[in-house]
Amino acid sequence: MSKTIRLAIALFFGLAVSAAAQDIKVGTIFPLSGGAGPDGQSVTNAVKLMVEEINSKGGLLGRKLVLVSKDDESTPAVGVSRANEMIAEKADVVVEGWNSPVTLAMQPILARAGILDITAVSKSDLILSGESNPLAIRINSSNGFDAAVIAKYVADTLKAKKVAFLTQNDVYGNGFQTAVEAEFKKLNFAGQIVTTEKFAFKDTDFRVQLTNLKTLNPDAIIVTNSSNSSGLPALVDQYRQADLKSAFVGAVGIMLPTVFKVAGDANNGIVSADIYFADLPPFNGIAESNAFVAAFKKAYGVAPDKSAALGAAALQVWAHAVETTKSLDRKAVAEAIRGKTIKGTLFGDATFLPNGQLQPRYVVFKVVDGKTAKLEALP
Amino acid sequence: MTAIDRHRVNGPAPWRAVGIVALTVAAFFLPRLFGGTSVAYSTLTTIAIFAVMCYGIDIVLSYLGEVSLGHTLFWAMGGYAAANLSVKYGLNGWTTALATIVLCLVAAAFLGAVTLRTREFVFSLVTYAAAIVAYEVAFNWDAIGGSDGIVGISALKLPFGFATFSGATQEELWPIALALLLLTLLFIARFRRSRLGTAALMVQMNPALAASLGIDPRKVRLAVFVISAPITGLAGWLYAYQRAYVGPDMFETYFLVMMLTAVVLIGRRILLGPLIGTAVLIVQQNLLSLGGDWNKIVLGAVLALVLILFPAGLVGLFRRLGMRRFPTKELKGETS
Numbered sequence: 001m002s003k004t005i006r007l008a009i010a011l012f013f014g015l016a017v018s019a020a021a022q023d024i025k026v027g028t029i030f031p032l033s034g035g036a037g038p039d040g041q042s043v044t045n046a047v048k049l050m051v052e053e054i055n056s057k058g059g060l061l062g063r064k065l066v067l068v069s070k071d072d073e074s075t076p077a078v079g080v081s082r083a084n085e086m087i088a089e090k091a092d093v094v095v096e097g098w099n100s101p102v103t104l105a106m107q108p109i110l111a112r113a114g115i116l117d118i119t120a121v122s123k124s125d126l127i128l129s130g131e132s133n134p135l136a137i138r139i140n141s142s143n144g145f146d147a148a149v150i151a152k153y154v155a156d157t158l159k160a161k162k163v164a165f166l167t168q169n170d171v172y173g174n175g176f177q178t179a180v181e182a183e184f185k186k187l188n189f190a191g192q193i194v195t196t197e198k199f200a201f202k203d204t205d206f207r208v209q210l211t212n213l214k215t216l217n218p219d220a221i222i223v224t225n226s227s228n229s230s231g232l233p234a235l236v237d238q239y240r241q242a243d244l245k246s247a248f249v250g251a252v253g254i255m256l257p258t259v260f261k262v263a264g265d266a267n268n269g270i271v272s273a274d275i276y277f278a279d280l281p282p283f284n285g286i287a288e289s290n291a292f293v294a295a296f297k298k299a300y301g302v303a304p305d306k307s308a309a310l311g312a313a314a315l316q317v318w319a320h321a322v323e324t325t326k327s328l329d330r331k332a333v334a335e336a337i338r339g340k341t342i343k344g345t346l347f348g349d350a351t352f353l354p355n356g357q358l359q360p361r362y363v364v365f366k367v368v369d370g371k372t373a374k375l376e377a378l379p
Numbered sequence: 380m381t382a383i384d385r386h387r388v389n390g391p392a393p394w395r396a397v398g399i400v401a402l403t404v405a406a407f408f409l410p411r412l413f414g415g416t417s418v419a420y421s422t423l424t425t426i427a428i429f430a431v432m433c434y435g436i437d438i439v440l441s442y443l444g445e446v447s448l449g450h451t452l453f454w455a456m457g458g459y460a461a462a463n464l465s466v467k468y469g470l471n472g473w474t475t476a477l478a479t480i481v482l483c484l485v486a487a488a489f490l491g492a493v494t495l496r497t498r499e500f501v502f503s504l505v506t507y508a509a510a511i512v513a514y515e516v517a518f519n520w521d522a523i524g525g526s527d528g529i530v531g532i533s534a535l536k537l538p539f540g541f542a543t544f545s546g547a548t549q550e551e552l553w554p555i556a557l558a559l560l561l562l563t564l565l566f567i568a569r570f571r572r573s574r575l576g577t578a579a580l581m582v583q584m585n586p587a588l589a590a591s592l593g594i595d596p597r598k599v600r601l602a603v604f605v606i607s608a609p610i611t612g613l614a615g616w617l618y619a620y621q622r623a624y625v626g627p628d629m630f631e632t633y634f635l636v637m638m639l640t641a642v643v644l645i646g647r648r649i650l651l652g653p654l655i656g657t658a659v660l661i662v663q664q665n666l667l668s669l670g671g672d673w674n675k676i677v678l679g680a681v682l683a684l685v686l687i688l689f690p691a692g693l694v695g696l697f698r699r700l701g702m703r704r705f706p707t708k709e710l711k712g713e714t715s
Contacts, residue, residue, distance in 0.1 A: 088418035108623035131531030171526040
């Protein structure tokens with residue numbers, strides 16, 4: 001080989017390496033296939049949109065962002081492999097997490113490799129326990145906050161005297177019920193919990209439980225059901241068929257688009273709460289949120305749902321922290337987020353608790369028209 | 380091919396020993412050969428751990444001719460033993476490994492005794508039911524982790540008297556995973572030549588001959604099933620330290636499909652079959668992935684084609700293509 005060719009090759013590789021070193025790598029790990037595939041794709045798309053937006057404004061620290069997206073297939077073992085790939089590709093930040101077990105499996109791997117890890121959606125309380133990742137950050141709300149807002153609505157707004165639980169029998173459902181009961185105690189709730197009916201995640205027939213509830217006729221029934229494409233729409237339908245007079249109070253975040261699509265008008269009157277709505281106040285008054293919604297609609301033809309907003313907010317928060325610290329260091333950036341307030345996100349001013357949890361702003365709503373998923377914000 | 384045939388094919392013993400040592404040393408440096416990146420280490424460590432997991436089910440599948448759908452139970456048992464004992468009681472790796480072996484032996488003895496009279500479909504069904512029951516228990520029992528599982532598993536600590544090995548990263552765990560794999564291979568190789576191994580084959584292939592030699596088929600079946608459990612269990616034990624998180628997902632069909640496919644893909648009763656099968660599957664998933672949905676479609680199609688067209692696995696395919704590396708006399712005794 002002649003010297004010139006060797007030199008050319010060396011130069012080429014040298015240039016390639018230095019060009020790559022200047023890019024900042026943003027990784028995402030969400031389910032992109034299987035049942036949760038569409039959800040994970042929506043979150044990934046939102047992150048992609050934010051990456052493009054930041055690049056169009058000149059990037060971060062004068063460097064361009066590149067996005068690396070991976071599919072965890074909703075399987076912890078696969079998520080671990082993807083996390084290891086992120087380490088090999090030297091990602092500067094990883095936004096991840098649709099399923100809690102997948103997040104919990106990936107956390108220690110990323111933390112040990114010193115990669116900043118922001119959990120967008122997974123809700124388990126263990127994620128913020130600090131055992132696997134002492135610098136954990138999460139955008140979605142936690143069960144504890146969710147329970148407080150529901151308990152407050154039932155006790156103070158509804159002033160219910162008799163309350164019943166219709167609870168999914170697993171850590172999510174039982175954990176939520178325990179937290180609501182604890183909140184009732186804090187509020188000195190004068191009412192009475194008349195019964196608890198339980199069911200399994202996969203159940204689609206709730207008629208026995210609903211018949212029992214009808215006999216007791218409570219003022220409010222607090223419902224947890226995370227099977228949003230089959231179990232919950234079936235429950236809503238059967239609830240209407242059984243003609244219960246009790247208020248249906250859904251746990252935070254269960255009223256997803258699939259529920260409206262399947263159960264339609266049967267959803268009318270359901271009260272629930274969530275932490276992001278593109279077209280309800282206060283979010284329709286936040287410029288960043290409106291800009292994100294418009295850009296998302298333009299790029300993908302649909303309005304972004306809450307999880308898309310969580311993914312986009314994760315990247316916004318990280319980008320702001322990188323700009324303030326002028327650093328990509330995991331510890332420096334994480335400490336600029338944990339316990340701090342970050343202005344100008346699509347959630348408005350985003351305040352993080354010292355454990356890395358974003359302080360959520362809830363909107364309690366009532367379903368006005370289930371067919372079109374029209375909601376009305378309650379005071 | 381039978382266990383006995385294979386060993387006659389090989390060369391004289393001293394050369395084999397040298398060859399094995401050379402291969403072992405080469406295997407140790409394999410991650411560096413692939414660039415020494417964390418992906419190389421994690422992929423190879425995962426292959427070693429999953430291969431050990433497969434060898435447990437391989438003994439049952441290859442030598443008893445039964446399909447156990449319950450080996451995820453032993454896999455999870457190892458994981459849960461390591462996680463619970465190290466997080467809650469701070470026990471070291473030796474103790475958690477010992478606990479894994481004891482728990483797996485007890486569980487397998489019970490399950491083996493219950494399924495002693497069952498064959499084929501019923502055996503598969505009962506072992507599957509056992510795994511489902513165990514999954515429900517693990518999912519709902521908060522004391523051992525519940526549906527969220529256990530986080531914060533610290534680095535694997537193995538005190539050797541004079542020094543303590545401590546491994547948390549993929550690089551540090553690679554030698555342990557390799558050692559576990561080599562011990563497993565040694566054990567399987569010995570098992571194939573042992574009285575139990577040959578008796579098991581005889582019971583499976585020629586029950587009349589076994590009976591005439593005074594072999595009690597039920598004793599043999601129970602013994603083989605019981606020794607298979609701690610192999611898969613120890614793989615789960617190391618997996619807990621590799622991942623630092625254990626949850627009910629260890630019962631997922633992902634692992635069961637991995638075990639069965641890795642064994643069937645290459646061909647049963649081949650010493651390195653499960654290892655090669657695991658390596659092919661993991662490399663495809665991690666490095667040549669077509670995306671989650673397509674991976675499953677391709678894997679399912681390949682598995683179906685292999686089972687329909689080449690029931691003896693890919694080795695059978697090579698033989699049909701006329702490759703002479705596998706002497707034709709080994710075909711004798713092939714039942715599938």
